[in-house]
Amino acid sequence: MTSTRTATLRLGTRGSALALAQARIVAGALGGAGLPVEIVTITTKGDVRTDVPLSVIGGRGVFAAELEQALRVGEVDLAVHSAKDLPSTLAPDLALAAFLPREDVRDVLIARGGAPLVSLPMHAVLGTSSPRRACQIRALRPDIVLRDIRGNVDTRLRKLDEGQYDAIVLAAAGLRRLGLTERVTQWLESDIMLPAVGQGAIAVEVRAADAAMTAALAPLDDHATRVTVTAERAFLARLGAGCAAPSAAHARLERGMLHLEGLIGSESGAVIRAARTGREQDAAALGVAVAETLLASGGEELLRAAGTRVPAATTEAE
Numbered sequence: 001m002t003s004t005r006t007a008t009l010r011l012g013t014r015g016s017a018l019a020l021a022q023a024r025i026v027a028g029a030l031g032g033a034g035l036p037v038e039i040v041t042i043t044t045k046g047d048v049r050t051d052v053p054l055s056v057i058g059g060r061g062v063f064a065a066e067l068e069q070a071l072r073v074g075e076v077d078l079a080v081h082s083a084k085d086l087p088s089t090l091a092p093d094l095a096l097a098a099f100l101p102r103e104d105v106r107d108v109l110i111a112r113g114g115a116p117l118v119s120l121p122m123h124a125v126l127g128t129s130s131p132r133r134a135c136q137i138r139a140l141r142p143d144i145v146l147r148d149i150r151g152n153v154d155t156r157l158r159k160l161d162e163g164q165y166d167a168i169v170l171a172a173a174g175l176r177r178l179g180l181t182e183r184v185t186q187w188l189e190s191d192i193m194l195p196a197v198g199q200g201a202i203a204v205e206v207r208a209a210d211a212a213m214t215a216a217l218a219p220l221d222d223h224a225t226r227v228t229v230t231a232e233r234a235f236l237a238r239l240g241a242g243c244a245a246p247s248a249a250h251a252r253l254e255r256g257m258l259h260l261e262g263l264i265g266s267e268s269g270a271v272i273r274a275a276r277t278g279r280e281q282d283a284a285a286l287g288v289a290v291a292e293t294l295l296a297s298g299g300e301e302l303l304r305a306a307g308t309r310v311p312a313a314t315t316e317a318e
């Protein structure tokens, strides 16, 4: 590859309204730094087959894999992802060059009647395909009927409005980026609903060998987001889990100290949590430590029962 760039960078993204909103945030930031960007929409299998559960299409990374392939073959120079949709480990030829400042990490409830979770009618039907959301709802409201729901944010809201569900749970970040927060009926704090690893963070992926692109993205990288998402992703990697496993983690960086809380659950509503504090430079080790605490206190059995192959302990955080 030559050291000079063509004038316009090619930014790869999925084509959903949310993905495009996120792509525009990155394109805007690069444009503001004098680097014009062309947005290239790539339709992934996960976007097309909205009728089939993600676990059937290919499980983890189903949204990310095709963007990564476009990056590898040089069809695009950077790929914009929801950090939440990325597998916990990255191929060595790719790198996450920037994490944009994190949005609201919370989940929210959107209920047709406007009731909060505790006062939804008995046996209300709640739409979610996320084992993470399902186990935490079960823990609080065992009577609620959980039903699969797929599709983009707008599709899910439409299915709710049509009466297919009494309530759904979505990420606050997506609704904020789409200007849809007036739909929220309850903001779910992390004691009720611990967020997904990476929730609310936009990750920009590049070819690891592309030093020019890496340097161009460095000013966009938000330190606190990188540190917290690094701890959360190390947690997920140690569990061997992806978005198909009932696990959650959320890290906060406060006055130089990193606080990480992790959770493993089960379909039946069992939930175990562990939290630890460490130094920000030990973010990955903190993630591993919280994961191992949970694995040792019943989490391993819960994950195995949910079909996750928990990797053997290693001495390194990677």
Ligand SMILES: NCc1[nH]cc(CCC(=O)O)c1CC(=O)O
Pocket (backbone or CB within 6 Å): 082, 083, 084, 085, 153, 169, 170, 171, 172, 173, 174, 198, 199, 200, 201, 202
């Ligand atoms: N799994 C789909 C997905 N991936 C990222 C977001 C929201 C944005 C974010 O969390 O950064 C969503 C939708 C949702 O869970 O409501």
